[in-house]
Amino acid sequence: MEHKFIQGATGHPVLILLHGTGGSMNDLIPAAEHLDSQASVLTIQGDVLENGMRRFFKRFPDASFDWDDLEVRGANLVSFIKNASHMYQFDLKDVVLVGYSNGANIAINLLLRDPRIFLRAILFHPMYPTDDIDRQDLTNVSIFASLGVKDPIVTVAQSEQVIKLFENQEAQVTPYWTTGHQLSYSEVEHARQWLKNS
Numbered sequence: 001m002e003h004k005f006i007q008g009a010t011g012h013p014v015l016i017l018l019h020g021t022g023g024s025m026n027d028l029i030p031a032a033e034h035l036d037s038q039a040s041v042l043t044i045q046g047d048v049l050e051n052g053m054r055r056f057f058k059r060f061p062d063a064s065f066d067w068d069d070l071e072v073r074g075a076n077l078v079s080f081i082k083n084a085s086h087m088y089q090f091d092l093k094d095v096v097l098v099g100y101s102n103g104a105n106i107a108i109n110l111l112l113r114d115p116r117i118f119l120r121a122i123l124f125h126p127m128y129p130t131d132d133i134d135r136q137d138l139t140n141v142s143i144f145a146s147l148g149v150k151d152p153i154v155t156v157a158q159s160e161q162v163i164k165l166f167e168n169q170e171a172q173v174t175p176y177w178t179t180g181h182q183l184s185y186s187e188v189e190h191a192r193q194w195l196k197n198s
């Protein structure tokens with residue numbers, strides 16, 4: 001997958017950046033610098049094209065998720081990150097998944113796939129509209145999630161569904177409510193404080 005790796009300082013996290021629909025691997029780099037200017041960064045570009053807009057998995061014309069495609073691409077993304085950890089010599093336990101919108105949604109798939117691989121995630125405006133999930137023990141998983149009370153893409157009920165999805169499996173969830181779907185300074189700042197204490 002198209003990507004960029006920026007080596008950071010020892011003892012700091014490895015931020016894996018997953019952009020939103022229509023974005024690119026450069027989008028979240030300023031947010032990553034704010035989250036931890038000494039972190040290593042692996043930023044990845046989605047390889048699905050929807051009317052020319054890059055994404056991480058397919059969806060149908062009514063905007064519902066193509067869950068089969070998400071399963072395949074989620075598995076591929078895990079393999080890609082594992083290979084990258086060998087190539088760039090970082091430890092998976094230092095990884096924090098950082099996703100915005102479509103990138104946050106595939107990050108959820110990664111977290112649910114095997115809760116021993118990824119332990120921390122910052123999810124900006126996620127949605128995961130399904131109840132068809134095998135319950136697992138996510139006790140060691142910590143999530144920061146920013147959600148919008150007037151988000152035009154993710155309803156409040158869908159945002160609450162994401163919180164419950166993780167809480168019902170014993171993950172530690174720190175929700176932060178904002179207004180719309182756009183990534184705001186205040187949510188990146190709250191994510192920074194969460195990361196510092198996580």
Ligand code: MLT
Pocket residue numbers: 020021059063101102103105127153
């Ligand atoms: C998605 O397809 O992942 C969500 O609808 C968010 C989006 O990309 O707009």
